[in-house]
Structure formats: C-alpha cells, structure tokens
Amino acid sequence: MTPPSVLVFSGTDPSGGAGMQADITAIAALGAHPMPVVTVLTVQDNERVFGVFPVAAELVRQQAQVLVDRIGIAAVKLGIVGNRANAEAIAAIIRGLRSRQPDLPVVFDPVLAAGHGDALASEDAVEAIAPLFELATVITPNRIEADRLCGADHSPERQAEILLERGCQHVLLKGGHGPEQHEVLNRWVSKNRKRRWSWPRLPGEFHGSGCTLAAALAALLARGFDMEQAIGAAQAYCQQTLTSSYAIAPGQRIPRRI
Numbered sequence: 001m002t003p004p005s006v007l008v009f010s011g012t013d014p015s016g017g018a019g020m021q022a023d024i025t026a027i028a029a030l031g032a033h034p035m036p037v038v039t040v041l042t043v044q045d046n047e048r049v050f051g052v053f054p055v056a057a058e059l060v061r062q063q064a065q066v067l068v069d070r071i072g073i074a075a076v077k078l079g080i081v082g083n084r085a086n087a088e089a090i091a092a093i094i095r096g097l098r099s100r101q102p103d104l105p106v107v108f109d110p111v112l113a114a115g116h117g118d119a120l121a122s123e124d125a126v127e128a129i130a131p132l133f134e135l136a137t138v139i140t141p142n143r144i145e146a147d148r149l150c151g152a153d154h155s156p157e158r159q160a161e162i163l164l165e166r167g168c169q170h171v172l173l174k175g176g177h178g179p180e181q182h183e184v185l186n187r188w189v190s191k192n193r194k195r196r197w198s199w200p201r202l203p204g205e206f207h208g209s210g211c212t213l214a215a216a217l218a219a220l221l222a223r224g225f226d227m228e229q230a231i232g233a234a235q236a237y238c239q240q241t242l243t244s245s246y247a248i249a250p251g252q253r254i255p256r257r258i
C-alpha cells in the first residue's frame with residue numbers, strides 16, 4: 001500500500017536529532033511518506049545552535065509548489081519557519097491546499113528556540129509565526145512556548161483558550177518543561193473535548209523530542225486516525241523513542257525513532 005504523503009516545512013539539524021531529520025525519521029517510522037521542504041539551514045550540534053540561515057521565501061514556495069501541483073497531500077507538518085516571509089509563503093501554500101481539501105490536517109509545532117534557548121529564527125520568532133495560527137488543525141506548544149505566546153501569568157487552561165481564539169482547532173500543551181518531578185502532564189484542549197495524559201518523566205535531556213511528537217502526530221493524522229487516537233499514539237511512540245534514546249556525545253540524547 002502506498003503510504004500517505006506528509007508535506008513537512010522545517011529546518012535542517014545536521015546533528016540528526018531534531019528538526020527535519022527528526023520529522024523524516026518519525027514520519028517514515030509511522031508508515032507515512034515525508035516530503036521535506038527546507039525552510040532554514042542551521043549550524044548546530046546536539047547541544048547548541050551556532051547559526052540560523054533561513055532559505056529565501058521564494059525558494060520555500062517553489063519547493064512546495066511543485067509537490068502540491070502533482071502529489072496528493074494527506075497532512076502538513078510545520079516546524080521552524082525562520083522568518084515572517086517564509087511563514088507567509090507557507091500560509092499561502094496551505095490556503096491553496098485547503099481550497100481543495102478543507103479538512104487537511106495541519107500540525108503546527110510553534111518552535112521558538114532550541115533546548116538551551118538558542119534562537120531558531122532570524123527575526124522575532126513569535127512575530128514570525130503569526131500567520132500560521134489560524135491554519136493549525138493542532139498546535140503543540142511546550143510550556144515555555146505557551147508562556148511566550150500567551151503570557152506566563154495565565155493558567156495552562158487559559159493559554160489553551162487563547163490559542164483556540166487565535167484559530168487553532170486543537171491544542172496539545174506539553175508539560176515536559178514544567179515543574180513536575182516524576183511525571184509529564186500533556187493537556188489536549190479543543191472546543192468540545194479535553195483530555196490529559198501523564199507520562200513518567202525520563203532522566204536526561206533530549207534533542208528533538210518535540211519535533212518527534214509533532215511529526216508522529218502528522219503521520220498518524222495522515223493515516224486517518226482521529227485526533228484523540230492520533231495524540232495518544234503519537235505520545236506513546238515519542239515516549240518509546242525517548243526511553244530507548246542514545247548519546248552521540250555528552251549532552252542532549254537522540255530519540256531512537258527507527
């Protein structure tokens with residue numbers, strides 16, 4: 001059977017832990033076909049980011065356009081976009097797809113910085129991603145991202161409401177950067193449904209855990225899972241990749257995706 005195609009917009013991570021390399025391996029591992037459109041080239045190892053070089057918006061547009069003109073797209077996954085011009089080019093591609101497929105799932109991982117806080121955009125990252133909220137079927141912020149996007153004074157419940165008001169249909173608030181010592185609490189909130197999942201907190205830090213979860217979710221939605229099933233299964237897969245992660249050097253570990 002032909003695997004469904006997932007159109008991915010993300011940045012490269014030459015260490016192989018995060019970004020596009022994470023997206024490709026997670027999507028393929030979960031039975032979908034990744035089609036990676038590069039938005040940003042980064043210079044990084046498994047710990048720090050040394051350089052961020054967004055691709056020209058016209059080149060982002062062209063990479064995607066030739067694909068959407070002849071290949072069926074079953075889901076879209078958004079990682080880092082690099083700047084506002086790239087976000088606008090991506091938004092235009094998604095609007096074109098949605099005019100033919102109104103229910104096309106779009107998974108939006110609103111990555112603002114790498115693990116140590118290193119920037120992953122050439123401009124203010126919050127401002128850069130603004131055009132993408134209203135196109136998100138599901139947005140997957142961690143706690144730090146939710147604080148930056150919605151304000152740190154708000155409760156997670158209020159933060160989820162703010163993201164729904166901006167046009168996202170579902171919010172998966174990830175608890176990995178929270179204060180809990182022994183568990184990671186993830187909250188799913190949509191207009192009509194809410195659910196929580198709790199996972200054992202694993203020791204160590206990981207490079208690309210958020211990318212892995214969002215890419216897995218896109219693959220499962222592409223395969224036709226409903227949102228609740230897809231979120232549950234994507235978390236289980238992500239947890240397994242972290243449990244069996246490996247070290248390529250001291251510092252952040254690499255999720256074992258395949």
Ligand code: PLP
Binds near residue numbers: 211
């Ligand atoms: N995308 C790229 C290109 C990255 O380099 C990173 C982190 O370094 C991320 C996304 C986000 O990674 P994580 O899944 O660890 O939040």
